[in-house]
Amino acid sequence: MAENREFFWRKLHSLLGVIPVGLFLVQHLVINHFATGGAESFNKAAGFMEHLPFRIFLEVFVIYLPLLFHAIYGLYIAFSAKNNVSQYGYFRNWMFMIQRISGVITLVFVAWHVWETRIAAAFGAEVDFNMMADILSSPFMVAFYAIGILSTVFHFANGLWSFFVSWGITVTPRSQVISTYVTIGIFVALSIVGMRALAAFI
Amino acid sequence: MSENKTVRFIITRQGSADATPYEETFDLPYRPNMNVISALMEIRRNPVNAKGETTSPIAWDMNCLEEVCGACSMVINGRPRQSCTALIDKLEQPIRLEPMRTFPVVRDLQVDRKRMFDSLKKVKAWIPIDGTYDLGPGPRMPEKKRQWAYELSKCMTCGVCLEACPNVNSKSDFIGPQPLSQVRLFNAHPTGEMNKAERLEAIMGDGGLSNCGNSQNCVQSCPKGIPLTTSIAALNRATTIQAFKSFFGSDQI
Numbered sequence: 001m002a003e004n005r006e007f008f009w010r011k012l013h014s015l016l017g018v019i020p021v022g023l024f025l026v027q028h029l030v031i032n033h034f035a036t037g038g039a040e041s042f043n044k045a046a047g048f049m050e051h052l053p054f055r056i057f058l059e060v061f062v063i064y065l066p067l068l069f070h071a072i073y074g075l076y077i078a079f080s081a082k083n084n085v086s087q088y089g090y091f092r093n094w095m096f097m098i099q100r101i102s103g104v105i106t107l108v109f110v111a112w113h114v115w116e117t118r119i120a121a122a123f124g125a126e127v128d129f130n131m132m133a134d135i136l137s138s139p140f141m142v143a144f145y146a147i148g149i150l151s152t153v154f155h156f157a158n159g160l161w162s163f164f165v166s167w168g169i170t171v172t173p174r175s176q177v178i179s180t181y182v183t184i185g186i187f188v189a190l191s192i193v194g195m196r197a198l199a200a201f202i
Numbered sequence: 203m204s205e206n207k208t209v210r211f212i213i214t215r216q217g218s219a220d221a222t223p224y225e226e227t228f229d230l231p232y233r234p235n236m237n238v239i240s241a242l243m244e245i246r247r248n249p250v251n252a253k254g255e256t257t258s259p260i261a262w263d264m265n266c267l268e269e270v271c272g273a274c275s276m277v278i279n280g281r282p283r284q285s286c287t288a289l290i291d292k293l294e295q296p297i298r299l300e301p302m303r304t305f306p307v308v309r310d311l312q313v314d315r316k317r318m319f320d321s322l323k324k325v326k327a328w329i330p331i332d333g334t335y336d337l338g339p340g341p342r343m344p345e346k347k348r349q350w351a352y353e354l355s356k357c358m359t360c361g362v363c364l365e366a367c368p369n370v371n372s373k374s375d376f377i378g379p380q381p382l383s384q385v386r387l388f389n390a391h392p393t394g395e396m397n398k399a400e401r402l403e404a405i406m407g408d409g410g411l412s413n414c415g416n417s418q419n420c421v422q423s424c425p426k427g428i429p430l431t432t433s434i435a436a437l438n439r440a441t442t443i444q445a446f447k448s449f450f451g452s453d454q455i
Contacts, residue, residue, distance in 0.1 A: 003407075003408065004406070004407045004408055005408075006407075006408045006409070006410070006412060006413070007406040007407070007410060007411070007412045007441070007445070010412035010413070011412060011442075011445070077415070079373075080369070080371075080373045080374045081368045081369055081371075081374075081415060082368050082369075082371040082373065083368050084366070084368050084419070087280050087281070088366055088417075088419045088422065088423070090417075090418065090419060090422050092416065092417055092418035092419075093368070093417045093418065093419050095417075096368060096415055096416060096417035096418075097368075097417075099415075161416075162415075162416050165416050165431075165434075165435050165438060166412070166414075166416075166438055167438060167439075167442055168435060168436065168437075168438035168439020168440070168441075168442050168443075169439075170435065171432060171435040171436050171438075171439060172432065172435075173429070173431070173432060176431075176435070
């Protein structure tokens with residue numbers, strides 16, 4: 001990598017985590033939530049997304065490329081930290097460590113999830129309510145999905161907190177505390193959306 | 203009674219920079235108002251360990267003895283702090299002393315803090331006032347600004363924030379919170395502000411500001427109570443603006 005490019009890569013990593021990857025996550029969770037209205041409601045919503053024009057371009061530029069960069073550069077960031085919560089058990093230091101752990105869990109979960117759904121679709125599988133109901137017929141997969149969704153939502157919510165600091169939006173300690181409460185609220189709200197959708201497939 | 207009271211120290215020692223560290227225990231007679239430095243001086247006067255063996259005196263750094271120079275920082279009971287203000291009465295025993303391993307260990311508790319002084323040079327933590335003629339007095343500084351900038355000037359380059367930071371380690375080249383906050387200090391100065399962009403560009407280099415992972419251990423650990431994370435966030439804003447300025451090209455300063 002060229003000299004003095006790190007600032008750019010780090011800023012890009014922070015930006016892409018929220019726009020577009022974070023926004024896509026919220027949209028994905030909301031679409032999934034249609035499952036609580038029954039199979040037909042979910043299939044209709046998923047079908048609408050599936051038949052968006054220029055879908056492959058939307059996927060590549062809004063999801064695949066930003067997500068891949070965020071994941072690969074994120075792994076580098078996660079493994080260059082030397083965690084020390086046993087010595088410094090402060091709230092933010094715990095969040096720092098959990099952010100890195102949840103990032104790795106999320107990467108494993110998302111990789112499996114993409115394999116099972118989008119890549120399966122590329123090989124001709126039909127992505128609909130039945131596909132998910134089928135996957136989630138095993139209790140192990142329910143647990144795997146529950147952990148995966150919670151980890152992803154945490155990583156997004158806490159990442160949003162860091163995003164506000166990294167871009168110099170929340171500078172004062174007070175604004176950072178309020179931002180902590182707001183992002184906890186986002187975590188709880190999106191977790192409820194995700195868990196309700198998950199429960200609807202079981 | 204009190205003449206029988208002793209204080210136990212477990213000290214991590216090493217003979218030279220690349221020697222293997224080992225622990226040595228010392229029992230010292232208690233004296234009122236003892237601190238870690240006076241205990242180390244006592245060991246230096248009579249270097250006998252808990253087993254009764256004569257050993258070499260312990261090497262450590264010290265200078266001002268009033269928590270303004272930063273030289274005597276070490277890890278005391280798991281926390282980096284200055285040994286001059288570490289009162290024995292307020293410490294749990296046995297008292298464990300270790301060097302701050304984020305820095306290269308020279309010998310025993312003595313570390314080489316050079317990297318922090320190199321960082322200060324790298325970020326141009328000074329105000330250029332030299333000229334070929336008398337430049338006259340600089341612009342005045344608003345009193346309110348002087349008050350918060352004064353807090354930043356309390357930094358004594360002790361290294362505690364680097365020791366506490368999970369992102370300052372052998373796997374990363376992050377310069378740590380200490381030089382970053384100094385950039386905010388010198389950029390706040392009305393004359394220093396004239397070279398603001400140079401300092402911002404310096405911390406936008408590799409190992410710079412963006413390596414901060416917001417664990418915020420630094421602000422919790424700073425013995426001078428410097429608002430390090432506020433400085434970092436303020437610099438995040440300043441560098442974001444600087445990046446836009448240099449890329450899209452408005453007036454260059």
